[in-house]
Amino acid sequence: MAVIVNFRGSRRRKSGNQMILTINDVTTKESAQKLVGKKVVWNCPGKEKKTINGKISSAHGNSGCVRVIFERGMPGQSLGTEVKVE
Numbered sequence: 001m002a003v004i005v006n007f008r009g010s011r012r013r014k015s016g017n018q019m020i021l022t023i024n025d026v027t028t029k030e031s032a033q034k035l036v037g038k039k040v041v042w043n044c045p046g047k048e049k050k051t052i053n054g055k056i057s058s059a060h061g062n063s064g065c066v067r068v069i070f071e072r073g074m075p076g077q078s079l080g081t082e083v084k085v086e
Contacts, residue, residue, distance in 0.1 A: 001082050002040070007074075008060075008067055016073035019054070021066050023085060032059035032066050039086045040068050042078055056085070 001024055008018035021040070026032050040054040054070035068083075 002066075002085050003082055004042070004074075004078050004080065005065065006079065017054075017070045018057075019068050019070065019074055019078070020060050021056075021068055021083065023064065023066065026064040026066075028064055029059050029062045032064045035066060035085070040070075040083050041086065042070070042074070042081070042083045044075075045077070 002021045005020045005022050007014045007016070008020055009015050023035070026035070035056050036058060038056050040056060042052045042054070044050040044052065052070050052072060052074065054068040057067045057069050059065070060067045
């Protein structure tokens with residue numbers, strides 16, 4: 001399992017469909033780079049059970065975080081929630 005930490009972006013501009021994830025048991029940049037290309041699925045809360053799919057694009061920093069590009073913009077309520085890495 002992984003947790004969405006934040007949007008990817010700079011001080012003034014945020015990327016709506018790119019997120020930063022922390023993954024359990026991944027603590028180095030080298031182990032994070034092995035996950036590039038894997039699929040990520042976020043389940044929307046609510047009555048309609050929608051999913052938003054994404055793909056791990058690269059490592060982010062030296063502590064094992066990864067960047068994920070989702071197929072469309074992510075809502076703010078997704079921050080701090082769990083996603084499934086397949």
